[in-house]
Amino acid sequence: MFMTETKTSFPFIRSIRNNFFFWLFIIFLILFRFYQTRPSYHIGDRVRISGVVRSEPIRYDTAQSVKLAGLKAYLPHYPEINYGDFIVIEGAVGEKGKLLKPILINHQSSTNFLYQTRNQIINEYRQTLPEPHSSLIAGVVLGAKSSIPEDFWQALKKTGTAHVVVASGMNVTLVAGFLMNFLVTIINRKKAVIFALLGIWLYTTLSGFDAPLVRAAIMGSIAFSAQGLGKLYSAWRALFLSAALMLIIIPTWLTDLGFILSFVATASLMLFESKVNRLIPFIPNPFREGLATSLAAQIGVAPILYLTFGQLSILSPLINGLLLWTIPLITIIGGMGAIASLIHPILSLPFIYAVYPLTSWFIFVVNLFSSCNLTQPGKLLLPFWLFMPFSSGLSPLIPPHRTMLSSLLVMWVRVTLS
Amino acid sequence: MGQGDAFLIIDGSAQILIDGGPNNEVINCLSRYMPFWDRKLELVILTHPEADHFTGLIDVFKRYHVETLLGNGLKNSTKSYQVLEDLIRAEGSQTLFPKEVNHLRLGLIYLDLLWPTSDYLSTHPDVSKGYNNFSVIFTLKRGDFTALFTGDILPDVSSQIKGLTDVDLIKIPHHGSKNGLTQELLNATTPERAIISVGKNQWGHPHQEVLKMLESAGVKILRTDLEGDIILDLD
Numbered sequence: 001m002f003m004t005e006t007k008t009s010f011p012f013i014r015s016i017r018n019n020f021f022f023w024l025f026i027i028f029l030i031l032f033r034f035y036q037t038r039p040s041y042h043i044g045d046r047v048r049i050s051g052v053v054r055s056e057p058i059r060y061d062t063a064q065s066v067k068l069a070g071l072k073a074y075l076p077h078y079p080e081i082n083y084g085d086f087i088v089i090e091g092a093v094g095e096k097g098k099l100l101k102p103i104l105i106n107h108q109s110s111t112n113f114l115y116q117t118r119n120q121i122i123n124e125y126r127q128t129l130p131e132p133h134s135s136l137i138a139g140v141v142l143g144a145k146s147s148i149p150e151d152f153w154q155a156l157k158k159t160g161t162a163h164v165v166v167a168s169g170m171n172v173t174l175v176a177g178f179l180m181n182f183l184v185t186i187i188n189r190k191k192a193v194i195f196a197l198l199g200i201w202l203y204t205t206l207s208g209f210d211a212p213l214v215r216a217a218i219m220g221s222i223a224f225s226a227q228g229l230g231k232l233y234s235a236w237r238a239l240f241l242s243a244a245l246m247l248i249i250i251p252t253w254l255t256d257l258g259f260i261l262s263f264v265a266t267a268s269l270m271l272f273e274s275k276v277n278r279l280i281p282f283i284p285n286p287f288r289e290g291l292a293t294s295l296a297a298q299i300g301v302a303p304i305l306y307l308t309f310g311q312l313s314i315l316s317p318l319i320n321g322l323l324l325w326t327i328p329l330i331t332i333i334g335g336m337g338a339i340a341s342l343i344h345p346i347l348s349l350p351f352i353y354a355v356y357p358l359t360s361w362f363i364f365v366v367n368l369f370s371s372c373n374l375t376q377p378g379k380l381l382l383p384f385w386l387f388m389p390f391s392s393g394l395s396p397l398i399p400p401h402r403t404m405l406s407s408l409l410v411m412w413v414r415v416t417l418s
Numbered sequence: 419m420g421q422g423d424a425f426l427i428i429d430g431s432a433q434i435l436i437d438g439g440p441n442n443e444v445i446n447c448l449s450r451y452m453p454f455w456d457r458k459l460e461l462v463i464l465t466h467p468e469a470d471h472f473t474g475l476i477d478v479f480k481r482y483h484v485e486t487l488l489g490n491g492l493k494n495s496t497k498s499y500q501v502l503e504d505l506i507r508a509e510g511s512q513t514l515f516p517k518e519v520n521h522l523r524l525g526l527i528y529l530d531l532l533w534p535t536s537d538y539l540s541t542h543p544d545v546s547k548g549y550n551n552f553s554v555i556f557t558l559k560r561g562d563f564t565a566l567f568t569g570d571i572l573p574d575v576s577s578q579i580k581g582l583t584d585v586d587l588i589k590i591p592h593h594g595s596k597n598g599l600t601q602e603l604l605n606a607t608t609p610e611r612a613i614i615s616v617g618k619n620q621w622g623h624p625h626q627e628v629l630k631m632l633e634s635a636g637v638k639i640l641r642t643d644l645e646g647d648i649i650l651d652l653d
Contacts, residue, residue: 061420061441077473078498126481127457130449134481147477149446356454 026244034251039070041093047071048105050088054209057081059146070252073102081107082146083208084115117342118142118206124341125334128352133359137352139165140327141334143207152363155370160305160316164327169216169262174331175203176220193228197221211246211259215266218242235270239263257308261301268300269293283321291321315369322365326358333358419443419642420617421593422470425567426451429525429560434461436567438474440617445477447647458483460524462511463556465569466549467494470593472502479505486512488522490534490552492545516554528559532581533571550592551575557585563652565589566607573600582606587650590614590632594624594641604635611638613648 041047049069057066063074066081066089073089081087081104091102110116122144125134132152138144145165148156156162179199183192204217219238226233243263246253253259277292294317337351422440426433426447433452438444448459462484464472476498478484487506493499506513514522517536522529533555545552553569565587568576576591577600588609592598593616612632614624624641632639640648 059442076497078476078496078501080501123480130452130454131445132449133454147442149442151446353455 084110290324294320
C-alpha cells in the first residue's frame with residue numbers, strides 16, 4: 001500500500017499513477033457496495049426500522065430529529081432519544097429521506113458504559129455553566145449539538161461557525177497529538193502509538209460516528225500506524241484511503257453533506273493552507289493561523305455551502321480567524337474537566353470555569369457578527385458555473401493542475417448533491 | 419418563549435421561577451439573568467401540570483438545583499410529565515402544596531397562597547376537564563409592591579377566590595383568553611399593569627374583549643408576544 005517516492009510534484013496524482021489498478025478496484029468496490037446496499041423501499045412504503053442511533057439526534061422547539069437507516073424521523077421531544085439508544089420506529093417513506101408520521105414503537109436507553117459516560121460528561125457541563133456556554137463546550141469537546149439553543153445555532157450558521165460545535169476532525173487530531181506527546185514521555189514510541197490509536201477510537205466512539213470524526217480517526221490511525229511501523233506516510237493517500245474505507249462500509253455517506261464537507265475542507269487545507277498563511281504575514285498570531293485555516297478551507301467549502309444553502313457568509317473567514325484559536329484550548333481544558341468530573345464533579349469545576357472566558361469570547365464574537373447584517377448581504381444569486389473559475393481567479397495562489405482538481409471536487413459535489 | 423408562562427423573580431442571590439413555559443427557552447432566560455456560577459433556584463412554582471407551563475421545567479431540573487417545589491399536586495399522564503416527575507424525584511427537592519401552606523417567605527419576598535383550597539381539591543377530584551381551575555394562585559409582595567399570579571384560572575373559579583386585594587400588577591389568566599379575565603376579578607384587584615404571557619397561537623389569544631376590558635380600566639398592558647422579555651425592576 002505504501003510505495004516508493006517518485007519525482008511527480010503532486011503526490012495524489014503520483015499515487016494514482018503508481019496504483020492505478022488498486023484505486024480502480026476500490027472505486028468498483030464502492031460502486032458495488034452503493035448499489036448492493038441501496039434501500040429496497042420506495043416513496044410511500046410503510047416501514048418499520050430498528051437499530052442503534054449512531055449520530056446525535058437534534059432537538060428543535062417542537063420535535064427531535066433522529067436519523068436511522070438513512071431516514072430522518074421527527075419525533076416528539078419525549079422520551080428523549082440519545083446517541084447510542086436502541087429504537088424501533090414506524091412510518092411512511094417520504095421524499096428527501098424523510099420518514100412521515102413516525103411512531104416510536106420501542107426505545108431502550110443505552111446501557112453501554114461509553115454512551116453513559118458521554119451523557120454524564122455532557123450533564124456535568126450543563127449543570128456547571130449556563131447556556132450557550134455549556135452547549136458550546138459539549139459541542140467542541142464531544143460534538144454534542146443536540147441541546148444548542150435555537151437562536152445561538154442560527155447565529156452560528158449565520159456567521160459560518162457552526163462547523164466548530166459539531167463533530168470536528170480537528171478534535172481527533174488534538175486528542176491524538178495530546179496523547180502521543182504525553183505517552184512518549186512514559187513508554188516507548190511503539191507502545192505509545194498503540195495507546196494513541198486506542199485513544200483516537202475511544203474518543204470517536206464517545207463523540208459519535210459522524211463522518212468528519214470517522215474521517216479524522218481513520219486518517220489519524222493511518223498516520224500513527226505508519227509512524228509505528230516506520231513506513232512512509234502520505235496525507236493524500238490517507239485522505240483518499242479513509243474516504244474509500246468509509247464508503248465501502250457505509251455507502252450512503254456518499255450523499256452525506258458532513259462527509260463531503262469534511263473531505264473537501266481537508267483537501268483544501270492540504271492544498272492551500274501554508275500558501276495562504278504566507279500571503280498574510282502582517283496579521284498577528286494566533287489570528288493569522290485561524291484566518292489561514294479558514295480561508296484555505298473556504299476555497300473548497302464555500303461553493304458547496306452556496307450550492308446547498310444558496311447563501312454565503314462573506315465574513316466567515318474573518319470570524320473564524322477570530323475564533324479558531326480558542327478551539328484547541330476549549331477542547332483540551334474542557335476535556336480535562338470531563339475526565340475530572342468522572343472522578344468527582346467538584347474536581348471538574350476549576351477546568352470548566354477556566355473555559356468560561358474562552359466561551360464568552362466565542363459567544364461575544366458570534367453574537368456581534370450575527371447581529372450586524374454584514375454576514376449575509378442578501379442571497380447571492382450567482383449561477384453555479386461562476387464558481388468554476390473561482391479558483392482560477394486565485395492564480396498566484398494555486399498552480400493550474402490544482403485549480404483543475406478544485407473544480408473537479410466542486411463538480412463531484414454538484415453531481416452528488418443533485 | 420412562545421405560547422406559555424414563565425416568570426423569574428430575583429431578589430439578591432435568591433430566585434423564584436414560576437412555571438417553565440412550553441419549551442426550553444426558559445433556560446436561555448435563566449442564563450441571561452442569573453450569574454453564571456449560581457446554579458440554584460430557591461423556589462420553583464408549577465401552577466398546574468399543562469404542557470405550556472411545565473415542559474421547560476424538564477431542562478430546568480436537569481441543569482439547576484431546585485431547593486423547593488410548590489405545585490398543586492396533580493399529575494398529568496403524558497410522557498413528558500412523567501419525565502419531569504422522575505427528575506423531581508431524583509433531585510430530591512422539598513415539595514409543598516397550597517393545601518398545606520398559606521404563606522411563604524424568601525428573603526424580602528412574601529407569597530400568600532390563595533388557590534386551590536383544600537375544600538376545592540376534595541370536592542373536585544375529577545381533572546378530566548383540564549387542570550386550569552386547579553392553578554396555584556398567589557400574591558407576591560415585596561415592600562409596597564404586590565403582584566397577583568393567576569395561572570390559567572377560568573371565570574367560574576376566579577369568582578370563588580378569597581383574599582383578593584388591590585395589586586400593582588396582575589398576570590392575566592390563561593394567556594388573555596376570553597375564558598380568563600373577568601370584570602369581577604379586575605374590579606377586585608384594580609391593577610396598574612397587566613402582563614399577558616402569550617405567543618403565536620391558534621386560539622386568538624389575547625382576545626379583544628380582554629384587551630378592551632383592560633384599556634377601559636386604564637391598565638397598562640405588557641404583552642410578551644410584542645415585547646419579548648418583560649423586565650420590572652422594583653429597586
